[in-house]
Amino acid sequence: MKKTDNLLVELLVEELPPKALNSLGQAFADTLFEQLRTQGLATPESSPTAYASPRRLAAHVTALLAQAPDQAVSHKLMPVSVGLDANGNPTPALHKKLQALGCDASAVGQLRRAGEGKAQALFLDTQVRGATLAEGLQKALSEALARLPIPKVMTYQLADGWTDVKFVRPAHALVALYGSEVVPVRALGLAAGDTTQGHRFEAASRTVRIRHADAYAEVLAGEGAVIASFAARRADIVRQLAEAAAVVGGGARPIDDPALLDEVTALVERPNVLACSFEPDFLQVPQECLILTMKANQKYFPLLDAAGRLTNRFLVVSNIRPEDPSAVVEGNERVVRPRLADAKFFFEQDRKKPLSARVDGLARVVYHNKLGTQGERSQRVRQLAQVIGAQLGDDHLARQADLAASLSKADLLTDMVGEFPELQGTMGRYYALADGLDAEIADAIEDHYRPRFAGDQLPRGRTGLVVALADKLETLAGLFAIGQLPSGDKDPFALRRHALGVVRMLMERDLPLSPSELVVEAVGLFPQAPPETASLLSDFIYERLAGLLREQGYSAQETEAVLALKPGRLGEVARRLAAVRAFAALPEAPTLAAANKRIANILRKAEEPVQPQVDEALLCEPAERELHAQTLRIARQANAQFDAGDYTASLQTLAALRQPVDAFFDGVMVNAQDAALRRNRLGLLSVLHGAMNRVADLSRLAT
Structure with missing residues (x-):
């Protein structure tokens, strides 16, 4: 049995893009392990562990061989009739083939024949020496770096001032340890060693030496003040957030946002959660505005009370642990105040003009160069909403849907949505309520974007449901009319999501509306639509329904049997x-x-x-x-x-x-x-x- 030991590889770099960090770390470890296994260096007991912090990508792989076993390789050379002449002597073609394989004429005696008749061929059986760990790791490391899902590549120069390197961020050190031995590999102009750097400010010393592959995480945590594991760092932040919220009291809890948690985990190496506050007067602003500005701009965790309302407290994940954190707390409170003040200013300014006064301005906002302005689009949505409202209810619902549709895009011209596009619809609801409109209309203005994503809630009321259907069908019909259909994995206008939203509303609310008939109404709003547009769009919607049903566990046969009839009422x-x-x-x-x-x-x-x-x-x-x-x-x-x-x-x-x-x-x-x-x-x-x-x-x- 050949010797086995554990391997550690770390690449020390400048701060990596936070939203990509976790995927970069996992891809680095997975590809490295896959390549080592492909070369025969892994054993059944081998397994990889990924590490990723703001300044490092690393992988620890257990039970690797120092050298892969030799392999028997059989080379099929050529048909016997080509390799041997009538007297059984090797032909020039055979000699040339053997030379290409690094063999001389003596190898002719080692050839074997296989097959029968004209299919009989000459084979050369050889033993190929297994790769050493250094050889295999060099290849695996190069492949792992080449395959990284880098969002944007940088070009920088090495210390010689001449050599250019392309990578996600400039690299400064490479560690490669097999047990306690340095593996002599190179990458990005760096030679492997056993030293790295810890936390920029809190490491015990600037240089941290890793004496054994298995000591990596422990040494970095102790001497380097770095939690190298992304998962461990994330779990530590979750724990600290919960503890800090408990200290604040009153049933406070940090906002649940996995994406924000992942991003913050990728920004710190030694997390330290601190509680901060802002003036209660800011709570007069809609909480969505305050929450978004704290999350998007500052990466803070707002605290909600037991009823889910925003409090004037928030949590900061700092990358340092000073004995007296007051300066850090005061600094973050000072930084967030102007952000909240901007949100308050935008809100107050927007309320000086009613939503209805902004509708005419939509005629000056281009929606699509082939589909006109947002104003023209709103008119089409209104027409469709009136038709759907009349089919679902009565003249009252049609009028309600028409009013909500006419105002649905008006908040695009507000300062708040201009600053935070994510709040479109949400701000429209607040401004509609401030204008004295009833809650059904206000809810419809917010809800007409729903469902925004898989699993999102459907519109709350009937008016919102009508406008949401009209909005999504108008989008689908318009883009199909000008030939902007999804292709492969490319769907720049999220048409699959829009179609799935239509399907979910029709199905889950059991609406007595036929998708095909709705499509005909929607496509009729676009004179430029080719004759086949309605048929193509109808098929597209039923395909989304088929995909949804298969995800729910129905077989392809069952789904095809039912959808072949294109049932008009999806609730059935x-x-x-x-x-x-x-x-x-x-x-x-x-x-x-x-x-x-x-x-x-x-x-x-x-x-x-x-x-x-x-x-x-x-x-x-x-x-x-x-x-x-x-x-x-x-x-x-x-x-x-x-x-x-x-x-x-x-x-x-x-x-x-x-x-x-x-x-x-x-x-x-x-x-x-x-x-x-x-x-x-x-x-x-x-x-x-x-x-x-x-x-x-x-x-x-x-x-």
């Missing part, structure tokens, strides 16, 4: 899927699905359009008379159950058709010579096909 889809699943479990299901597929093929191949009509006088075979009688009887019961919304019972009732369907295909020639008989039998199949496929297209269940 779940019940249809449940019915299909129950039907598929019946013993009759496979036979009926196969028969259904056969019927569909027969009807599709008919020479002329088939009418679902049957002339009983032309039913001459017992099997077709029986099928007709059973279809009428069973379809009557199944249709009644379908109309009552009991889709499961409707499909199970249809299972009784198995025997007469089997008998029909066994004993009746559909494509009879007599044209009248042929048309009648095709009509019978058409009636049967229509009866069987009201809940779903059962042919999609055929294997």
Whole structure:
């Protein structure tokens, strides 16, 4: 058994981009380990651990071999007829091939033949020496650095003043230890050693020596004042935030924001949470404004009370731990005050003008160079909202939706949204309430952007639901009309998200609205739309629905069977899927699905359009008379159950058709010579096909 030991690799750099730090650290460790394993240096016990702090990327890998085992390699050279002449002597082509592999003429005697006849070929079996750890690590390190998901590459010069290096940030030191031994590798113009640097201000000494690969985290924490693990540092911040909030009291809790927590974790090497405060007068400003300015600009954690309202206290994650933190606290309080004052100023200035006074200004804001201004867009949303409102309710809902739609984009022209675009809609709601509009309209102005992301809440009220549908459908129809469809993983206008939002609203609120009919209304607002636009957009929406259903655990067959009919009311889809699943479990299901597929093929191949009509006088075979009688009887019961919304019972009732369907295909020639008989039998199949496929297209269940 070859010797194994643990490996540590660390790259010391200048401050890394915080939003990318965790992914950079994980990618560095994973790629390094993958490359070492590929070269045979890993063992079954090997595993990587990633480290990432603002100034370092590191990986610790356990149980690596000092040298990979030798490998037997078989080289297929060429066909025997090419490598040997008629007398069995090597040809020039064979000599040339052997030379390319580093072998001389003596290797001819080591060749073996494999295969038979013309397929017989010459093979050379060799032993390839396994890579040493230094060789393997050099290759793995180069590959790990090349594959890093770097958001933006920098170019800098090495100390010689001539050599350019491209990397995410300038690198200053490289550590590579196999146990306690330095591995002689190089990267980014640096030679590996065993020394690094700790915290810029709080390390015990400027240079920190790592004596063993396994001591890395412990030495950095002790001598370097650095928590090297991203996960450990994050957990420490979470603990300190909770403890600091408990000291503040009153049920205070820090705002829950995983993205902010990750970013702050990437900004500090030795976190120290401190409680700060600001003047209570600022709480007159909508809390979303204050929270956003503290999070986005200062990376602070606002504190909420037990009811979820913002308090005038906030938490700061400092990177230093002075004995007297008062200067740090006062400094952060001093810095945040102007930010909050700006928010208060914007809010007060915006309230001097009602939302309605800003609507005309939207005509001067370009939405898209092919789709006009925000003002024109608002008019289209209003038209669509009135149509949807009338379909869902009455004239009152249509009027409410029209008013909310007309004001929905007005807050884009406010100072607050100009400073914080994330607050669009939210500020519109506050300003609408300040203007004296009722809560239904104000909520609709905020909610018309919902759902903004997967899992987001739907609009609260009916008016908001109408305007949200209109807004998303107008966006989809407009961009489809000018050919801006998503392609592959590129979706710059988030059209997949908009379509999924439409699907969720129609489905989860069980709205009596057909997606295809809504699409026709929306596309009709764009005269430049090509004729196929409505069909393409309708298919796009149903594809998003199919993807959502598969994520919820429905099979591709079940989903295709239900959506093949493009059901007009999406709130029924779940019940249809449940019915299909129950039907598929019946013993009759496979036979009926196969028969259904056969019927569909027969009807599709008919020479002329088939009418679902049957002339009983032309039913001459017992099997077709029986099928007709059973279809009428069973379809009557199944249709009644379908109309009552009991889709499961409707499909199970249809299972009784198995025997007469089997008998029909066994004993009746559909494509009879007599044209009248042929048309009648095709009509019978058409009636049967229509009866069987009201809940779903059962042919999609055929294997």
